Amino acid sequence: MRRTGPAPAVGRMCAIWFATPGRGGTCGAMAPDGVHAEISLTVDGEDHRLTVDTRTTLLDALRERLGNASPKKGCDHGQCGACTVLLDGDRALSCLALAVAHDGAEVTTADGLAAGGLHPVQQAFLDRDAFQCGYCTPGQVCSAVGLLEEVRRGWPSHVTEDLTARPELTHDEVAERMSGNLCRCGAYAHIVPAVQQAGGVQA
Amino acid sequence: MKPFAFARPGDVAEAVRTVAAEPAAVFLGGGTNLVDLLKLGVARPDRVVDVRRLTSREITDTDDGGLRIGAAVTNSELAADPRVRERWPVLAQALLAGATGQLRNLATVGGNPLQRTRCVYFTDVSTPCNKREPGSGCSAVGGYTRYHAVLGVPAALPDASAPETCIATHPSDMAVALAVLDARVQVLGPGGARTIPFAELHRLPGDDPSRDTVLEHGELVTAIDLPPLPAGARSAYRKVRDRASYAFALVSVAAVVAGGEVRLALGGVAHRPWRATRAEEVLRGGPPTADAVRGAMAAELAAAQPQPGIDGGNGFKIPLVTRTVVATVRDLTSGVPA
Numbered sequence: 001m002r003r004t005g006p007a008p009a010v011g012r013m014c015a016i017w018f019a020t021p022g023r024g025g026t027c028g029a030m031a032p033d034g035v036h037a038e039i040s041l042t043v044d045g046e047d048h049r050l051t052v053d054t055r056t057t058l059l060d061a062l063r064e065r066l067g068n069a070s071p072k073k074g075c076d077h078g079q080c081g082a083c084t085v086l087l088d089g090d091r092a093l094s095c096l097a098l099a100v101a102h103d104g105a106e107v108t109t110a111d112g113l114a115a116g117g118l119h120p121v122q123q124a125f126l127d128r129d130a131f132q133c134g135y136c137t138p139g140q141v142c143s144a145v146g147l148l149e150e151v152r153r154g155w156p157s158h159v160t161e162d163l164t165a166r167p168e169l170t171h172d173e174v175a176e177r178m179s180g181n182l183c184r185c186g187a188y189a190h191i192v193p194a195v196q197q198a199g200g201v202q203a
Numbered sequence: 204m205k206p207f208a209f210a211r212p213g214d215v216a217e218a219v220r221t222v223a224a225e226p227a228a229v230f231l232g233g234g235t236n237l238v239d240l241l242k243l244g245v246a247r248p249d250r251v252v253d254v255r256r257l258t259s260r261e262i263t264d265t266d267d268g269g270l271r272i273g274a275a276v277t278n279s280e281l282a283a284d285p286r287v288r289e290r291w292p293v294l295a296q297a298l299l300a301g302a303t304g305q306l307r308n309l310a311t312v313g314g315n316p317l318q319r320t321r322c323v324y325f326t327d328v329s330t331p332c333n334k335r336e337p338g339s340g341c342s343a344v345g346g347y348t349r350y351h352a353v354l355g356v357p358a359a360l361p362d363a364s365a366p367e368t369c370i371a372t373h374p375s376d377m378a379v380a381l382a383v384l385d386a387r388v389q390v391l392g393p394g395g396a397r398t399i400p401f402a403e404l405h406r407l408p409g410d411d412p413s414r415d416t417v418l419e420h421g422e423l424v425t426a427i428d429l430p431p432l433p434a435g436a437r438s439a440y441r442k443v444r445d446r447a448s449y450a451f452a453l454v455s456v457a458a459v460v461a462g463g464e465v466r467l468a469l470g471g472v473a474h475r476p477w478r479a480t481r482a483e484e485v486l487r488g489g490p491p492t493a494d495a496v497r498g499a500m501a502a503e504l505a506a507a508q509p510q511p512g513i514d515g516g517n518g519f520k521i522p523l524v525t526r527t528v529v530a531t532v533r534d535l536t537s538g539v540p541a
């Protein structure tokens with residue numbers, strides 16, 4: 001899997017921006033025009049400082065600026081889950097998160113989950129043949145890791161019968177909790193058992 | 204996307220001053236609705252003011268036995284709160300019926316009730332829409348109306364070219380639960396703080412469909428207060444949609460049964476979460492049997508106006524919402540978990 005390169009040179013970005021006619025100011029935590037901002041992100045354990053256009057989503061910052069192509073752009077509108085990452089530990093859609101609003105955040109992508117060898121969720125996806133083309137898979141994997149943590153915390157879902165009881169990792173619970181991750185290849189029938197396996201359920 | 208300046212002021216008062224001072228400034232919560240609308244060109248602010256790290260992210264007990272929920276609490280955190288799950292299940296269920304895990308982890312309590320309609324013409328900048336572009340007309344009249352309103356719309360077929368026409372619905376599930384729970388919205392504005400009863404937060408289109416709520420420009424939601432339910436009260440949320448998960452409501456029902464009293468709010472039927480006060484009144488007469496609930500809903504829906512449409516229209520919502528209310532009240536009164 002791909003390692004991210006060094007952070008792009010902040011100075012160069014500012015040079016491009018401020019060389020544009022009609023724009024001025026100096027580089028700082030927040031350029032005076034407010035349309036560019038310098039932010040820091042920890043991605044898969046590596047610290048980065050970068051200057052972003054305020055319109056940049058976390059997804060584009062990861063893919064286009066930090067060279068981490070693990071999160072995928074499926075719809076770019078919050079509808080498919082391909083861009084799911086762990087944001088400060090919780091699963092979140094990186095296409096609807098503005099990078100500048102998450103200055104200082106810790107981001108883990110499916111790439112980073114494999115840093116010390118395959119994560120149990122990734123191994124389960126292999127064992128259970130839970131993908132075909134693989135485009136949705138990094139999002140599925142991050143979502144599953146987030147889901148298992150949510151279940152561990154006892155968070156209920158829409159299909160949890162007794163809201164006050166500890167949820168169990170049944171087929172219906174996994175299917176409901178993974179419903180934000182679409183798979184165009186239709187690998188769902190294998191994804192659910194993979195998530196159950198990673199969660200320690202015999203399925 | 205149009206360029207915008209980004210600001211994260213030091214505190215909520217400064218955030219309010221910043222937005223109030225600029226007509227084209229907006230607050231940013233989790234961004235799950237606003238960022239989408241920025242990409243679509245529907246929202247075109249000059250300045251985006253991030254309040255997610257300024258408002259409270261705590262849920263605290265109040266003296267009256269209720270809860271104060273900070274505006275930055277996420278939809279996930281609120282749905283998982285043991286107090287909410289135990290004492291206000293209708294709210295936990297409504298939250299869990301909405302969006303997905305990776306959206307609810309971002310979405311905030313302040314942003315959720317203020318999300319904009321999912322009317323397909325509102326999000327398509329190439330079509331006329333009075334809500335997006337006041338005075339341009341309403342493309343939904345006679346168009347795709349499956350997700351549109353049947354209550355709070357004019358008795359005659361709305362005039363597509365009139366500037367006041369809008370048949371959109373409010374898409375939030377959480378808002379329907381907050382309406383039935385008599386929640387209160389804590390607001391900080393340039394003129395100071397005020398409290399708005401939740402049922403009065405959202406408005407009907409009236410003569411200005413561009414305004415979803417009674418909030419003035421620059422008014423920030425800082426918290427939502429949940430009053431206690433009477434001892435022994437039971438509550439539930441039931442949502443009907445085109446697929447089992449990850450879809451907006453066609454219709455939904457939030458219900459509370461407490462002693463002899465039944466409280467009802469409906470989603471997916473109007474420009475705002477619809478507190479069914481007529482039905483509640485009718486039900487005050489006796490036990491909420493299936494027949495009584497059907498009768499009460501007939502009274503509530505007497506003024507409903509099904510909208511024709513190229514997709515077959517939305518007349519199905521009238522029997523559908525009636526049956527959904529009957530089933531929800533039956534579950535709450537028969538001891539079967541809803």
Ligand SMILES: Cc1cc2nc3c(=O)[nH]c(=O)nc-3n(C[C@H](O)[C@H](O)[C@H](O)COP(=O)(O)OP(=O)(O)OC[C@H]3O[C@@H](n4cnc5c(N)ncnc54)[C@H](O)[C@@H]3O)c2cc1C
Nearest residue numbers: 078232233234235236237301302311313314315317376424
């Ligand atoms: C694919 C998809 C499916 C979805 N499905 C559902 C569903 O089934 N049910 C459902 O209910 N929702 C659904 N949602 C919507 C989601 O619940 C909302 O987008 C979310 O709750 C909005 O909260 P936010 O914090 O992200 O708001 P933002 O996007 O940050 O803001 C929304 C609006 O509120 C304003 N705002 C934010 N915070 C404040 C504040 N504190 N005070 C004043 N104004 C503020 C913003 O200016 C903006 O206008 C879905 C969304 C997507 C993308």
Ligand code: SF4
Nearest residue numbers: 322332333341369370
């Ligand atoms: S229903 Fe409302 S939001 Fe939809 S097109 Fe008409 S005016 Fe716009």
Ligand code: FES
Nearest residue numbers: 074075076081095
């Ligand atoms: S790319 Fe983010 S949800 Fe589809």
Ligand code: FES
Nearest residue numbers: 132134183184185
């Ligand atoms: S494996 Fe191809 S989209 Fe899921």
